[in-house]
Amino acid sequence: MTEIEKKMRDLEKQIEKANYEYHTLDKPSISDRDYDMMLNELIELEETYPLFKSPTSPTVKVGGVVLDKFVKVKHEKPMMSLANAFNNQELIEFDKRVSKEVTEYSYNMELKIDGLAINLTYVNGVLARASTRGDGVVGEDVTENIKTIRSIPIELRKPLSLEVRGEVFMPYSSFHKANEERLKEGLELFKNARNAAAGTIRQLDSSIVRKRNLDMFCYTLVEPHKYGIHTQEGVLTFLNDLGLKTNPNYKVVNSIEEVISEISRYDVLRKELSYDTDGVVIKVNELDKYDQIGQTVKYPKWAIAYKFAPEEVVTTLNSITFQVGRTGVITPVAELSPVMISGSLVSRATLHNEDYIKALDIEINDKVIVRKAGEIIPEVVGPVLEERKNTIKFEMIKTCPSCGDLLHREAEEADWFCVNPGCPAQHIGKLIHFSSRGAMNIDTLGEKVVVQLFEENLLKDIRDIYVLKDQKERLMTLDRMGEKKVDNLLMAIENSKSMPLDKLLFGLGIKHVGAKVAKIILKRYPSLELLSNASVEDLKTIPDIGLATAESIHHFFHTEYARKLIQDLKEIGLQVEMEVTETTSNLLQDKTFVLTGKLETLGREEAQTIIEKLGGKVSGSVSKKTDYVLAGSDAGSKLEKAISLGIEVIDEKRFKEMTSIE
Structure with a gap:
């Protein structure tokens, strides 16, 4: 080995050691300046002596690869989601189910990181591929992006071949920095750190990913028995020893009572962390008991995710302003004294409509309780009545804040509208x-x-x-x-x-015409010309289209504005017609399906196309006229209604058998 080559190998070891100390141990031993000097020296040497550059060099994390698209990846072992618990009783019920199957077990408790699940594949100790969870069976290859994350080693400390899973997330510091840069560039700000992380990982330019400073905690080893590991606690120790970052805030307990007690501690701890966590994952610690406990189609039975109640804070409602929506709806907005909630600064929250404000008994200058609905959208929960003083009663405005025209409210609606088309x-x-x-x-x-x-x-x-x-x-x-x-x-x-016609129809912003309704309508009227000539009575005969939607569509297409706009868009070259789905068989003739939940290998649109080509139809709601409910993972109220009505529920496997799909 030449002196130059030895120098490059030494620099690589020093840089990887610094990466591990800083990003995994959180105990840096050198300054940022010294780190940058070492990295720059290695980059210069690699540029001068490219033959000596190692494929596992830490300079790979500098990024710069631009992809045309992401390649689909099928997971050898499906990446399953977890069932949720929202209170202590649901945790107790979970423990009862476990205790019916096994005895002498403990629980490993880990923080539930609010990020994006990723699968890492190492071959002989070198990172070979990284992929997103996707639908659990098929994800996307994001290897080049993952390589830029400093806490993820390109090479493990031992030359092992393995699959490991974890969560990529954006720390608060990276989130705020990214938003500062977007503000300077005049771009829309990220709403929260989780969405920012997910959007960043799906960037085609890996140099953008590098700048966002993402991080990752690993928590799952696929087929741990191959490495002589028998507990989840052992998995975390094993991964950490290989140089993979794990969350240090885990604990093994011996009973569900201890789990419940520890959750209170975690709920306090999470407010002090530098990243988002929305719950605690509770897993049976003994891995050899998993097969005996079993799993459902959707979830393992040996684990559950306890979700924290939304963080609530108190701040002052300084005023109520009003926004005008694209359909003319007037929405009151709470202007708040800025306050930190779940890692982001909140200064505004929707108040929905006049009735909502009156029902909550909110007054201007009130101290109000604010939280993030689903940890994302700020909402006002209600006033702190014992602190009410010098407040001003709310009064709904009578004229549009944009154009000054009088507002209108229909008797059966909760919203006020500006009906001025020139607003x-x-x-x-x-x-x-x-x-x-x-x-x-x-x-x-x-x-x-x-x-x-x-x-x-x-x-x-x-x-x-x-x-x-x-x-x-x-x-x-x-x-x-x-x-x-x-x-x-x-x-x-x-x-x-x-873009396809259903996207254009949805984009026109017709009242009551959402993305799903647009697709339904176009099955009957596959061109804007045909749709513009439809009567209200004709439109009402379309499944799932009511009188209000029919009247709204008819009114829009019979305005001079719409006629001129459609003609212009046609001349510009937009898609104003769509291909009609042809029936290729009568196998499902006159059978009505309702789709609910996430299908593992078929997209819902693909399943719908198959049903329609075989003579069936798809409805958006379950009724006595429904023949089958095709249920995937995370199926909700539609599945419950189907069971209550005695309607046959089928899974994706049964659907493929019925339709002869391989």
């Missing part, structure tokens, strides 16, 4: 909705860009989106709109022309 706020809302991911997916045309272009008179209506290409020079003169950003925007707009 500026509605136009902005419609443009944002049209560009959203669920509609035309123009990802570079977010809320802030829409508002900016609207204020610059470059964007007033949907049709204006598609003539922005003629305003390129002017676009480049606007704040935070350089040439690269403008090119990306115009490319995304051009790509949206190929």
